[in-house]
Amino acid sequence: MGTRVLLRRVRADDEARFLELAEASEGLHRPWVRLPRSAGEFAAYLARFDQVTAVGMVVCPRDGGDLAGMVNINEIVRGSYQRGVLGYAAFLPHAGRGYMTEGVALAVRYAFDQLGLHRVEADIQPGNVESLRLAERLGFRREGFSPAYIKIDGTWRDHERWALTNES
Structure with a gap:
């Protein structure tokens, strides 16, 4: 649990x-997710x-219990990898309030502490400035660029690859 949000399974x-x-926030999400x-x-x-192999969660403001957004840990691989890939999106009217920064931080902590992962990755489209800023705020490092990496809504989209490792 964070100070302003809680994270729970969807x-x-x-x-x-x-x-x-999701419908009300479609303009916020396009073409990112x-x-x-x-x-x-x-x-x-x-x-x-x-x-x-995947965990789906929602971010809820502690003061009202509504859904502020979603965070998924996808493509969990065990063995020598011990990694997962994050997906996240804010919901209007809660976007821009810092809830997702706190919620994604909780999801990363969950990935490291509860799932025992060593590495969490985030694939972010270069034009998705808010998502890139969120990853930077949480200490993710940019590791590369992949052209035509993920097909979203019928279009192959470029992505930057960001990652954070658990050094404990």
């Missing part, structure tokens, strides 16, 4: 509010989170 009873906020837009897409989204 669950089926979040569906209505999650979809409502595509969130579920229907009950079927939300069910598929939840099904991805097997707690082994």
